[in-house]
Amino acid sequence: MSYDYGPPRFEDQAQPPQRTGKHPVNIGHLVMGLAFLVFVVVWALIETDTVAIHSVEDLRWLLPLPWIVGGSIGLLAALLRKS
Known part of the structure; x- marks a missing residue:
């Protein structure tokens, strides 16, 4: 009987x-990242006068938008990761 104690072969x-x-x-x-992106979009909408802001009170509906978008995408990503 012969035993091969040499170095392992490349195939092994x-x-x-x-x-x-x-x-x-x-x-x-x-x-x-998504919240930052939505903040930039909101800023661009205000700067280009696409959304008319006459007072700070007009921003009430626009400023929570990035957090709502980011949170909902985060929840969706967490749900998709579990499945």
Whole structure:
């Protein structure tokens, strides 16, 4: 009987996992990025006079919009991650 105690052959070595380029989404980064994006859109709407703001009271409906959009997308991403 002959035993081979030499170094392992290339075919016997475990292959490293293939990188796919995908990584899990950080929901906090997603929410804050979307909120920032919506703040920029709100600012652009006000600056281009698409939305007429005559007083601070007119901003009551516009300023919570980024947080509502970011929160709802964050909830949706969290629900999709669990399934």
